[in-house]
Amino acid sequence: MSVWSGYLTLILEGALVTLQLTIMGSALALVMAFLAGLGRLSRIFAVRALATTYIEFFRGTSIFVQLFWVYFVLPLAGLTLTPLQAGVLALGLNVGAYGAEVVRGAVKAIGREQTEACVALNLSRYQRMRYVILPQALPLMLPTFGNNAIELLKGTAVVSLISLTDMTFQAQVVRAQTGNTLIPFTMILILYFAMSWTISTAMRWLERRMSRNLDGVRS
Template identity: 60%
Template sequence: MVESLSLILRGLQTTVSLTIFSLTLALVVSFLAGLGRLSKNSAVRAAAIAYIEFFRGTSLFVQLFWAFYVLPFMGVELSPMQAAVLALGFNYGAYGAEVVRASINAIGRDQWEGCVALNLNYFQRLRHVIIPQAIVIMLPPFGNLAVTLLKSTAIASLIALPDLTYQAQLVRNQTGQTLLPFAIIMIIYFAISTFLKSGIQLAERRLGADRTQPARSA
């Protein structure tokens, strides 16, 4: 029992780091692809669209197996953790890019025109005017994506990454118990996703409190 628990706790560590790394990668990629999707340069726009459609269209599961089993044949040897972070980061980055695009589009033209009038350059516009307002709109969908990403980390167990799910399977194989390991990890997953959700809600309240929601003209 104690041994089983310590195995599962070691899995928890892996799941948490995998979630943090892939969330970070997904966030960076979301902004790059989301802003690329809105670029005036048609080549950049096409590249962003191709990336988004490709990663949303081919199942995450396929991407993970591709990263782990096919890339080594092309000379790119990845550890299970690296393959999982890449697949999760790029897959959720594609969904996140659409969130970024939609949120930025929701900011009225007047804000952009105001920036032009103030002679701000592109990065100043985004940094000081557009993104601070868009982020309030982005938070709820980003929160949902973060919870979904956490749940998806379980599939990394299938490429032998020793995360919660993998360790639970290990306990099942070693002890023959089935209900206990799975019940424990389900409660842990549920606790982490509840924690993520309440964190996002707190951020929403903080950011929403001192910034009035931009008027969404129909």
């Protein structure tokens, strides 16, 4: 049993890396989602085109391909990244592209009459977004954002292939050293599930909280 405690520590260290990647990746994804999502709704053609290209490009290929590209090809262009930076960049940009579509969809789902009322009240475009549209659109985005965060968490397993010592990588190490596959892999499956369960529970809580202030605004 004492042998296993060492391996357990190894896997828990990996869990920490996975968590770190998930949190940093989600933060980047959130920023990209709003930039690109609102960018697609811009009045300026160039901004719209740029946002659309970004979204289609990152949705068109998988996280795996993007990660390898970032890790192996960018250094040739003079931009060398550590595995962690490459992981966060690829995960954040990939999931951000999916999030952008969520932002766009939620903003467009807010009725025209809200926009018209803002025009009637002489609010600026910024004020309209900040005080009227987004507070209503945000609760609509949350459930899908939760799913996207879980997709990102699942995507972090792929970074083990560029030698980042996340949970999956550590499980492989334990497998190589002990010859036992069942225990390490069952363990990380349970840990992954615990993390995704935490994300979905937290999102449900956040959603309840955010829509509480909107009582009576939306039918």
